[in-house]
Amino acid sequence: MAFEPNEPQEKIKYDEMRIYSDEELNNYTEEELKNFKTKHDTPMCDDLESGPWPSFVADAKREALHRRKLADDRILLSAETVEDTLGQLEDSFVDGETHWKHGGIVGVFGYGGGVIGRYSDLQEKYPAVAHFHTLRVNQPMSKFYNTDFLRTICDLWEYRGSGMMNMHGSTGDIILLGTTTEQLEPIFYQMTHEMQQDLGGSGSNLRSPSCCLGRARCEWSCIDTQDMCYELTHYYQDELHRPAFPYKFKFKFDGCPNGCVASIARSDMSFIGTWKDDIRIDQDAVQAYIAGDIAPNGGAHAGKDWGKFDIQKEVINLCPTACMWMEDGKLMIDNKECTRCMHCINTMPQALRPGADTGVSILFGAKAPILEGAQMAVLTVPFMKCEPPYENIKDLVEKVWDWWMEEGKNRERLGELIQRWGLPKFLEVIGLPPMPQMVTEPRSNPYIFWKAEEVPGGFKRNIEDYRVKHMR
Amino acid sequence: MEDIRNAILEFAEKSKKSKFYFSDMEKAVKKVIPDVKARMVKKAATSLINEEKLIYFSTGSTTMYGLKGKGQTEDH
Ligand code: HEM
Ligand code: HEM
Ligand code: SF4
Ligand code: SF4
Numbered sequence: 001m002a003f004e005p006n007e008p009q010e011k012i013k014y015d016e017m018r019i020y021s022d023e024e025l026n027n028y029t030e031e032e033l034k035n036f037k038t039k040h041d042t043p044m045c046d047d048l049e050s051g052p053w054p055s056f057v058a059d060a061k062r063e064a065l066h067r068r069k070l071a072d073d074r075i076l077l078s079a080e081t082v083e084d085t086l087g088q089l090e091d092s093f094v095d096g097e098t099h100w101k102h103g104g105i106v107g108v109f110g111y112g113g114g115v116i117g118r119y120s121d122l123q124e125k126y127p128a129v130a131h132f133h134t135l136r137v138n139q140p141m142s143k144f145y146n147t148d149f150l151r152t153i154c155d156l157w158e159y160r161g162s163g164m165m166n167m168h169g170s171t172g173d174i175i176l177l178g179t180t181t182e183q184l185e186p187i188f189y190q191m192t193h194e195m196q197q198d199l200g201g202s203g204s205n206l207r208s209p210s211c212c213l214g215r216a217r218c219e220w221s222c223i224d225t226q227d228m229c230y231e232l233t234h235y236y237q238d239e240l241h242r243p244a245f246p247y248k249f250k251f252k253f254d255g256c257p258n259g260c261v262a263s264i265a266r267s268d269m270s271f272i273g274t275w276k277d278d279i280r281i282d283q284d285a286v287q288a289y290i291a292g293d294i295a296p297n298g299g300a301h302a303g304k305d306w307g308k309f310d311i312q313k314e315v316i317n318l319c320p321t322a323c324m325w326m327e328d329g330k331l332m333i334d335n336k337e338c339t340r341c342m343h344c345i346n347t348m349p350q351a352l353r354p355g356a357d358t359g360v361s362i363l364f365g366a367k368a369p370i371l372e373g374a375q376m377a378v379l380t381v382p383f384m385k386c387e388p389p390y391e392n393i394k395d396l397v398e399k400v401w402d403w404w405m406e407e408g409k410n411r412e413r414l415g416e417l418i419q420r421w422g423l424p425k426f427l428e429v430i431g432l433p434p435m436p437q438m439v440t441e442p443r444s445n446p447y448i449f450w451k452a453e454e455v456p457g458g459f460k461r462n463i464e465d466y467r468v469k470h471m472r
Numbered sequence: 473m474e475d476i477r478n479a480i481l482e483f484a485e486k487s488k489k490s491k492f493y494f495s496d497m498e499k500a501v502k503k504v505i506p507d508v509k510a511r512m513v514k515k516a517a518t519s520l521i522n523e524e525k526l527i528y529f530s531t532g533s534t535t536m537y538g539l540k541g542k543g544q545t546e547d548h
Binding site: 102103104105107110112113115116117118134202203204205238242243244245246247248402405406408409410411 | 493494495496510513514517518521522527528529530531532533534535538
């Protein structure tokens, strides 16, 4: 199905939007960069450049030189934003603590998220970063954008911000690092009115939903992750921009259990594409893999000679539920035992494909708080159909939010609330019967307390009689 | 709607703290209007924000509400 935007979209043309000329964009030589000394001595930052990977410190120095060489009236913030950032970072390494002060009232009109107030606590030493607010920009679905868009954003941020950005924050947003309060509204205006680009979520909001490449690029996608993410982002605009939750809330959409956006670990409500019928098998292609005519894993891991492909060793014996075997030269799968681990499909993509009757599994409660440690999401809805306009999904979302807003303590994530009340209570809230698939392993969460009306014939029991002998 | 808005403003003025969580504001409104729904409290609070009577205060991870003019209001 072709993509249809909710409102007409204009094509952004960098040549019409650009602020800087080519000469300004390429305003220093590699020779100048080599000899460039930043304003502050930063030996510990410099050390980060010595590792095998490209370093943000090297990028920052390029940007620092670039800003120095732009004319004063071609940037609205100080030319030294980047150098002061590095200087302050060096002090943080030395002191073992951050020098950013958190929080504030900064924001754009009517939005309770998207801008995060940050101030230096070393303002005299680093005046260029005294006020250094972060903006979150809601990334397009699957982060598909063209260079016209990116260059326009970069020019805008060079002109009205520090010039430093982060592609992307772990929520998915493009992070614009550091500007002053008076630049916020002009940036917001240009993004929304001229680039049709919204800010993302922060604070006690729905955070910018994010999704994997999905059907745009990946044949395994069991759901249209981009469409779903786009629809829910638009549908829940109020939740994205006007905070009233106990804490943050994240949606993420993986098209299949490979989980390329790791929704299972990083979202309060994780959607993972799955199938209800059987893995589709092309037995001729299975034979071609066995004969060595097709490279396993799509030709990945080819840097080393692993020997001849051995289907028994590399696929059948590695199936976590031992539900595959060969019979009369044919690959067989006992599909009701398959846990959708994707291993066999990943290894032999031309022979095996996910089933055709697709939908989502929905998991709840992942979080990664700094103090208490990470928690993975719990499988709660083993299978749900998932078609536009996703009414069934929205119903579920709203049941969950109503409960969490009612019962959640301040700064309590959904996963913590589910733990505090127990999974049976959560199932009652969303109206699902308990199912074996919800049990991670025997004896980890087996306690389902039945009520009389849930048992055929009910039961008669006087709790008072019981308490005579068994006091609390 | 007007009664919810008034209840919010009254709570914001009387509150000892200059910044408070949404749920505390909601509880205060519930004391005055017991059958009020969270969604309505949110709508009323949003309208007060848009009239610049209330402000958002965000640390980045959580958001609180405050009365404009009370406590810290501008950049520090
Ligand atoms: C042929 C006889 C028996 C069989 C086959 C049997 C089997 C079992 C099994 C399979 C469990 C669950 C184990 C687990 O996964 O935790 C269990 C638990 C238990 N059984 Fe037995 N059982 C037998 C006799 C008895 C007797 C005679 C008693 C008491 C006098 C007893 C007391 C218990 C208790 C208290 C538990 C719960 C242990 C716990 O999880 O804390 N069983 N039994
Ligand atoms: C001084 C004597 C005893 C002490 C200090 C003691 C202590 C305990 C403790 C601390 C537990 C764990 C409770 C829990 O965390 O759920 C327990 C469980 C248990 N005890 Fe004892 N116990 C004693 C005698 C007995 C006797 C005589 C029996 C059986 C006739 C017995 C049967 C059991 C059983 C079946 C459980 C497991 C209950 C369950 O699986 O929920 N205990 N005991
Ligand atoms: S999560 Fe699955 S469907 Fe999405 S890109 Fe990764 S492998 Fe493809
Ligand atoms: S997907 Fe995983 S569990 Fe299912 S048959 Fe393949 S290897 Fe086994």
